[in-house]
Amino acid sequence: MKIKIVHILHAVGGVDVSLRLILANIDSDKFESIVIHGDSDKNEPFLNDKNIPIKNYPISIIRNINPSKDYKAIKEANKIIKNEKPELIHVHSAKGGVIGKIVGKMNNIPVLHTPQAYSFLSANSKFKKNVFLTLEKFLSKWNNKILASSNSEKNRALEEVGYNTDRVLLFNNSINAIDNISNLSIEKTWPDDYICSVGRPSFQKNIELMIEILHQIKQTKPNIHLVLMGVGYHAPNLGQVKSLIANYNLESNITLLEWTQREDIFNIIKNSKLYISTARYEGLPYSVIEALALGKACVVTDADGNRDLITHNTNGYVIFDENVKEFANKVDSLLKDDQKRTEFENASLEIFDKNFNIENTISSLEAIYIKERKK
Incomplete structure (x- = not known):
């Protein structure tokens, strides 16, 4: 039987890149991946390691805090989780983290959270930083673990958010080797030395x-x-x-x-x-x-x-x-x-x-998924 994993995120920027790389490299014969993402995200299919589109659900996830839309997104995600019954939820970024941790607790399903840079680091005022950090500390008390994307992020989880060492794991962001360099598709308007x-x-x-x-x-x-x-x-x-x-x-x-x-x-x-x-x-x-x-x-x-x-x-x-x-x-x-x-x-x-070569590191992520899934 395949292990079913639901990913929750606002699929933009590096967060989107991270998930797509995981999906394209993880063994789809062992893992069934499902994606819950923002309905305003770019309309590109999520592909597995066989280049086949996987099941995805667009819901009301947006980047900024919006109580009514965030509440709606939680209700939508909860309905999907109840129907899909995954063994593990992997949430990405701050907004995905909040939604995923709540629905994970509601359904008693283990949650792994990859912050991809904690939200409190983005705050340019002390008040906002304290609000975001307090929320992270509150949610850390529930049934979830941090799956940090770097050692620095791991240290933030331990030292600032307050996770215990046994609840902080590490999987470095990784990419495939870049073997072929294409010619520019745009006009080169800059000098050769740059x-x-x-x-x-x-x-x-x-x-x-x-x-x-x-x-x-x-x-x-x-x-x-x-x-x-x-x-x-x-x-x-x-x-x-x-x-x-x-x-x-x-x-x-x-x-x-x-x-x-x-x-x-x-x-x-x-x-x-x-x-x-x-x-x-x-x-x-x-x-x-x-x-x-x-x-x-x-x-x-x-x-x-x-x-x-x-x-x-x-x-x-x-x-x-x-x-x-x-x-x-x-x-x-x-x-x-x-x-x-x-x-x-x-x-x-x-x-x-x-x-950081995902072909060499993906097996460690697969091992984490197997260990952390709901038994």
């Missing part, structure tokens, strides 16, 4: 810091160029970022790509000199994992997720305290030092294959 990043202008991604760093680098390297991908998706700070670019006269030093096909992203990262991230927090960022898989040296902030992927002076540099000058100096030094950059690139490939 650095790159993927990140929507938002509090989390802190693109304003990236612009400050670019401005600093330009003082000694006037032709520095940054290709920034993914700026058009849910980008609340896009106006501020564009204003900062104009104030620093950086229009000729940066290319903003609002929407980019995944294959184009791989091409752009692969052909860049190095990858950078200025995020304030992450779960375990797929863009940086992809940079490792493509053999890139990286310079990143000391944020959850970033520090789990980049080991300082091994496959890149980790910069503390959002130090603009230090970040700029490390980027500049790597651009000048081909030998050091190549050393970091080789290390990135080794680290990826050992820890």
Whole structure:
């Protein structure tokens, strides 16, 4: 008999990518996967390891807090769970976590929660952070465990939310190896020598810091160029970022790509000199994992997720305290030092294959599912 697992999530961004990678790699002869997701999510089928669409239920899950819609989503999810009778519920992100933990308790079904960056990290006020953290602590008392996407996320669950060690598990976000690089499907409007990043202008991604760093680098390297991908998706700070670019006269030093096909992203990262991230927090960022898989040296902030992927002076540099000058100096030094950059690139490939290649890691997730299911 197959083990039936229901996944609950708002299927957008990295959360959506994470689930689709799991579904495409987990053994469908052993596991039956079902997805409950937002009815406003993109209309793409969820495919299993045989490329066959799996059963999915769109319900009223939305990103922001909305008491009436959230209550409706809980009722809808509960009805589905009662009908499907899964042995395990795997919930993803903050909203999926709240809904899944409630319906799991209502039906006495074990729940695994993968936060993909805790919601309280996104709060830019102390009051909001306390509200989100209090909710996580309250829900942690029920029949659920954390399935962290990184060691940093695992530590947050233990040290801040208050889970016991036996209730916090780890499965690193992982991807398939990137073996084939397609030609660009868009016109290349940037120079051959460039650095790159993927990140929507938002509090989390802190693109304003990236612009400050670019401005600093330009003082000694006037032709520095940054290709920034993914700026058009849910980008609340896009106006501020564009204003900062104009104030620093950086229009000729940066290319903003609002929407980019995944294959184009791989091409752009692969052909860049190095990858950078200025995020304030992450779960375990797929863009940086992809940079490792493509053999890139990286310079990143000391944020959850970033520090789990980049080991300082091994496959890149980790910069503390959002130090603009230090970040700029490390980027500049790597651009000048081909030998050091190549050393970091080789290390990135080794680290990826050992820890973040889903073909090598999916068996550990299957073992967790088998152990944690309702007996």
